[in-house]
Amino acid sequence: MDTAETDQRTADRRDTDAATWRTRIRRVIRSASQPGPWKRGxxxxxxxxxxxxxxxxxxxxxxxxxxxxxxxxxxxxxxxxxxxxxxxxxxxxxxxxxxxxxxxxxxxxxxxxxxxxSDKSGPGGDLTVASHNVGADNPDPVGTARALAASGADVLALEELSQQARGTYEKELAKAYPHHSVQGTVGLWSKLPLADARPVDTEMDYGPLAESKPVDVDGARALRATVATDQGKLVVYVAHLASVRVNPRAGFGTAQRDRGVQALSKAIAAERNERVVLLGDLNGTMDDRAFAGITPQMHSAQDTSGDGFGFTWPASFPMVRIDQILVRGVKPVSSRTLPSTGSDHLPVVAKISW
Structure with missing residues (x-):
């Protein structure tokens, strides 16, 4: 091997070493410039x-x-x-x-x-109560009534009863529920005797003269009745509070519903009977601060004895629980939603115990 070839190989090796070092230096610089896991994101x-x-x-x-x-x-x-x-x-x-x-x-x-x-439901229960906004545009009131009768509920509350469908529900539920009362657009059906059924004005300010103020029965959206059970009297309220709307200009329109919440909370506060159940479409969740007048007085059967969130609306893809079973003086044992009917709401049912 001549001297020229040796010098060339030495030069090539020096170039290779220099390139290797340049690559290593670039890697170090690149690594140093990149943020660590605590600086990323x-x-x-x-x-x-x-x-x-x-x-x-x-x-x-x-x-x-x-x-x-x-x-x-x-x-x-x-x-x-x-x-x-x-x-x-x-x-x-x-x-x-x-x-x-x-x-x-x-x-x-x-x-x-x-x-x-988690599933907090348990066995037993002295009484089964159910509630369903049957929907004024329900295309199958007969099927809805039969499905509700098959639920085994002892006390059944219906909301958004239209004049056209009222007779259908009364006919289909008569055999399973010999006692019932309809006030305006809400009704209560019971296997047990009912007494003192009357409309409740969800627009009124409940004060000393509340009982003397006349109530528009045809326009009533709530009622109160007493159910005679083996364990004593149970006061049942059925309510369908005003709907809410989301408007890009006005925001979340709840004014009429909120007035209904206030009137209903005052009525329940004035209730002397120890055992009270509130059934109905309240058009709101119990997380909503608007119900602060009711939640200290009553607690949700779904929250204490249900399985999951129990969303009820819309029936096709439930996102919120606006159909409620609230209790005072009795203990919820289990709570759940029922399969979809012809309504845009799901029915809710709960077993309660003394």
Missing amino acids: LVLAALALLLGLFMLLHAQIPNRIGHLGSLVETFLPWFGLVVPVLLAGALWRRSASAVTALVLPAVVWLNLFGGLL
């Missing part, structure tokens, strides 16, 4: 913290503008779906900070709704 981490604070402080969201607070609280459980979305983004970005920040919204959501994930 800071936007995701911020969103996670905001979500947690949003759910934690939902009661502080003002209601003065478009009833925004009530709107948020109506759909509050669904905000939990944002957590897995953010988690997927955090894992994709391999962001330790975002994963850690997600602990806050996860814990807050579980604290608010974790108790609804």
